[in-house]
Amino acid sequence: MKRLAQTVLFVALLASLTLALPDEAHAQGTVNFDIDPETTGNSADTLGTVENCYEVICPSAECDWNGSSSFDDVSDYVIDVVVSGDTEAPTDYYASLNYDETKVHVADPGTDTLIKMGGAKDLSEGPLPDSDGTFAAGAMYLMGGPGTAGSGTIARVGLDIGASGVVTFSLNAPPDTAYVSDLGTHAVTRGTGMLAINEACSDAVGGTAELPDVSGSAGRNYGALAGLAAAALAALAAGGWYARRRWLR
Ligand SMILES: [Ca+2]
């Protein structure tokens, strides 16, 4: 009976060791994927500020305030999928990007999925435009390589904006999002990013959550109303002062 208990313990120990093995395969550092909705200062091996949310006024007449969409397959704006952390020179990568296809599509102009991996085989989903809510970017060296080491942009994504609203971009779990170097497959973390089209970012992060069902434009009107109220109070106070002076004379 004691021997049986020892055997069970040994098997359990062996099982726990085996389960720990996949972590050994990620001995190289973690690579953090994120979305940068404003690309200023970004390159293959440099990162500007990685904003969580960025406000844009739709740069073309196709964006309506009434929520209707119209796409013309031309890029109006670009965002970046960026990497940081243990960004060894990549030998292949995948970035599976989710987006709200009622507001943006991934268009051909402006999209560059080889920024960090010049001369690699482009494995990205195509042909563009992509309009089903998920765009799979990726590349792999069949010869040559590796790519550019360092934190920076790994894929630049051209967006055809078709409607107003807040779009949250996210990345799907490995293996759909992956980073591989000569050291092997890196563990990854995944961030999100938001583009507020003709809206305020504060609405997207709940800054006006205490107000009942307020849209972006209404939120701004509250500010204007508050300003008017303050002006009215000042006028009343001034009026009262003037009246008092008249009464005292
Ligand atoms: Ca940025």
Ligand SMILES: [Ca+2]
């Ligand atoms: Ca797609």
